Amino acid sequence: MLLIPESSRIDAGKYELTLENSAGKKSADIHVRVLDSPGPPLNLKPIKIDKESITLQWEMPLIDGGAKITNYVIEKRESTRKAFATAVTNCPHTSIRIGDLGEGCEYYFRVSAENEYGIGEAVETTDPIRASQAPTPPESIIPTDVTKSSVSLAWTKPKHDGGSRITGYVLEAQKKGTDQWAHVTTVKAMDFTVKNLNENEEYIFRVMAVNHSGRSAPRESKPIAVKDSTSLPEFDLRGVCQKIVIAKAGDDIKVEIPVMGRPRPTISWQKDGAALKLTQRTNVETTAATVVLSINECNRADSGVYTMTGKNIVGSVIDNITVKVHDVPGPPKGPIKIVEISRTYCVFPVSDGGNEYDGGFKITGYTVEKKELPAGRWIRANFTNIIETTFTVSGLTQDASYEFRVIARNSAGAVSVPSDPSDPIICKDDIIEPRIMVDAIFKDVVLLKAGESFKLDADIAGQPTPSMVWTKNGKEIENTMKLDVKFTELTTTLTNKDSVRSDGGEFVLTATNVGGFAKHIFNVKVLDRPGPPVGPLKVSDLLFPN
Template sequence: MAVNNSGRSCPRVSKPVVIKEQSSEPEFDLRGVCQKIVIAKAGEDIKVEVPVSGRPKPTVSWQKDNQALKLTQRTMIENTSTSTILIINECLRSDSGIYSMTGKNIVGSVTDSITVKVHDLPGPPKGPIKLDKISRTFIEFSWEAPENDGGVPINNYIVEIRETTSQTWVELSSLIIRTTFKATRLTTGIEYQFRVKAKNRYGTGPPLMSEPLPSMVWTKDGKDVENTSKLQIKMTELTSVLINKDSVRRDGGKFILTATNVGGFAKHVFNVKVLDRPGPPRGPLTVSDITAEKCVLTWNPPADDGGANIEHYVIEKRESSRLAWTNVASELQVNQYQVTKLLKGNEYIFRVMAVNKYGVGEPLESEAIIAENPYVRPDPPQTPEITAVTKDSVVLCWGAPASNGGSEITNYRIEKRDRISLRWVKCNKRNVTDLHFKVTALVPGHEYEFRVFAENAAGISESSPSSPFVKATDALFKPGPPGNPRVLDTTSSSITLAWNKPVYDGGSEITGYILETCLPGTEEDEWTIVSPKDGVKGTSFTITNLKENQEYKMNVSAVNSEGIGEAAPVPEGYTARDPCDPPGTPEAVRITKNSIAIAWTKPEYDGGSKVTGYIVEKKELPAGRWMKANFTNVIETEYTATGLTEDEKYEFRVIARNAAGVFSDPSYSTGPIVAKDEIEPPRISIDPENLETPYLMKLKAQIAIPV
């Protein structure tokens, strides 16, 4: 807006402007490298730092002679925030070449290159030395220029001579430009040797000799070294080079070079020691003391230390469901370590690496383990028993679990439940390790049941069986009457009774039962105890030594710590007599597709009391069980079973009951009977009187014969 003495003008709005970071493609600054050429002498270190710019920061990769640059301990690349650095330690002639660098970011890609030239002494002249002309006093000979000129031109050649009987070489000339020479002033009859060396600005190379070429053999551990792609042997007339590519520790050892010609042999021993990162620690990598949160790793030092002392160890871990390794510990000086902070239930793999001054060695991996406790939850405690009761407390005792799950029991959890409630309530606030506990703060008059849990390091157990209900009261009472006293069996001298426990035990455990008998018509105080002195422990008992056919009345009473409770009488008197015999074997008298009628005979002996009815049982074949067929009392000795399935097999048996309420044993079975309609053959029925009377008729008369 513009402003003058009259005020402000209307505003003018600019176009929208987007504020964003400027981007630029990568750029290499090679002004510091003269003509993009780097020259070094063999054995020197090369370090070329090239500034790199670009936004965002580009990623840089290197190539040599259009191939990805192979990084070794001699050849390395270092990238900083502003530059990329090529480092070649102790350079060799083979390091010469074109090194290209490529920078990439989202804007684009740029490639630039430098040329590295490594210069060295020249190699030997190319032989053999040719003796072109020999006379009494001179010899003319020639050779070829070296295949390796060291990267710079050959300045001159040096020719030396010696007599074969001497070890001393004498220089004939050091200013030879061409590859021929004439040695003069020689003595007739003397044998000479010549050698030629090439020289460039870096110095004089190895010689080419005119003597007979020796045969050279490399051996290692008593065996000849074979020329392979990894272990190469390069021979010249007077040199032998053994090249081991990508050396590893096992490539070290004692190498012997033996040279032999007609004059004899010579040998030299080369003790080769390959220095490297250490090998893997000696296994196995043992994982012990495993819990849900930690474990202990144990390993042995590596058999191959890489030629240098082991400085420390590194431990890593990963979950078996993931590929990424995470660091657990570094700078370890020992061969054992406790790994912590594991996640319960996860599966882990661990690895250990030894470290020396040359780097981190190969890893030793463990088997997969699951982080879980070696113990489980304990078994439930035994059923709690109530040993003391007051109006507001009880004392509980219980047995220890059958198994503690492999871990010490650290606590027992006690719970209570009021009979009028559905909720269980914890009783103890502090840990309980004893096998007894006093529960307090009960409501007087209420009935409670109790249960107990056991706890260990793995967790809490299932609950124990619940205790019987107990009433919170100070007073104890005699028990109530037993339930449903009844006669199970009689003989001529015994009666077998059974009953149920009392509904109310008086607040004290039932310790036994008292049985009494009395003859009908006697006074009430003439009851006779017929049970053992310490009472009957179960809920059934057989009274013996009774008089045959004598009727008896019987009572059953429960006993607790307070005494003998109220008696429960057997509903009616029973007579000591043998049970009646079973009925006769039933037989089928009528069969249809859905019913079978059977008939039987009465028992031969009714047990001294009239038979009052029968029970008919049926069983479906082949795999059925005996079931009651009649739902009302059968008085007659015949019964029709209905509702059967056509073509199914059935069998039947009958049980008699007499007036004394005693049941007989079952009769024999009818055997299998198939439910289906019976088909009878035709039969002709004629009145017997008609069979004896002759039929007389007139001719053409009608006659009627009833059939």
């Protein structure tokens, strides 16, 4: 009798019972199934890695716990943490993609099988796995020296390492006109001299960056003729769009520019026509293949034209890049001068021609703010972007006191600090004596023929808005079927139809406000046939013929 107390999954399996006596021996197999959760899965490993996900694969456990395995539970933890977190709770297959990982971060994973009796023991990755991908190609590859049997090459780092440290570079060569690439070397440095080349042959070289996830795509050189030669310096600015570098204030600027020329040129720098001053923030560096301009925590003073001069025995070459540091614009120039005040509005220029600084972008508009004194807060006074040079603030309260200020906005959406506030104003009408303005034709007599119409019009100015009245022969003119008088706030017209001689005369327009009055006389003459002689007819000095 075989007794196994407190059996577990490891007790499952095939048991062999053997009976033996003098007559012989007999064996029998007994298969024991222990109903339990499964054992650990086997051969857990990554099969695909990129910068934000890792795909895992494993095999089913040897011990299924006496029941079909229906699910797998996957957990993960960053290598810098101690606790695992559940990543996937429902996985019926033996592979899974774990996404939303941090690029360049390392993770441990463990997988547990599940059957109807529970979740079993987990299998764990022995080493951390980094979420990364193959790097981008090196930015450039250029020859730094050429002889009749060798080519010295240098290249720049990839823009992106794929989330994993670059472990080296693979260099290959191809004779121009052939399709076959030959392995030259694998190096950790970013330069190499290829020797034992055929004189006067042309070669193309390519370099690939390598990290733990694989090789980058290749970066190829231009065809290079193997011979003793010299050439002018040349700056490769293809990587600097339109030769302009744009950065926000506070950012670090680093511009790496490939430099060619044989022999290797010396490089000097200028900014805005003067020698570039090197400081703790501003520095230049020359590598085997490039020149590097670095500006830490840039500010608006770093904006300008940076000029590079390359010199060797062949000659010199000058090129430049423009650095634009984008910042908030300066406040509009002040002080704000109110040019017109009434009891409900005021008018002032929003800018007198510019800002102290536009922030590297064109000024596209202004915002006006108002504050009611003495204890009000600043509130916006305009509802649309102001692009005009003057602005009218309406909706003010009569006899209230206000201050105003202006904020500039540029095309990048950055806004300035507010301008200095205006001097306080009190909303009441300025008193301006009325003025009447008429066309030159109304300063002389207006002549017309009987049956024609005439129209008299004038523009009025004054503050407060003047009242207007038309009179003739000392009496105020009223509208009739043929005569019509119209008024707007600052204009007036008088129209007369089918004129007759009696419609002529002096038409007086008077404009009046508290500041005084103005008057203009329109002289109108209607030309017609003479009227009948004035009667009665008197006869005198009669003569009788003889």
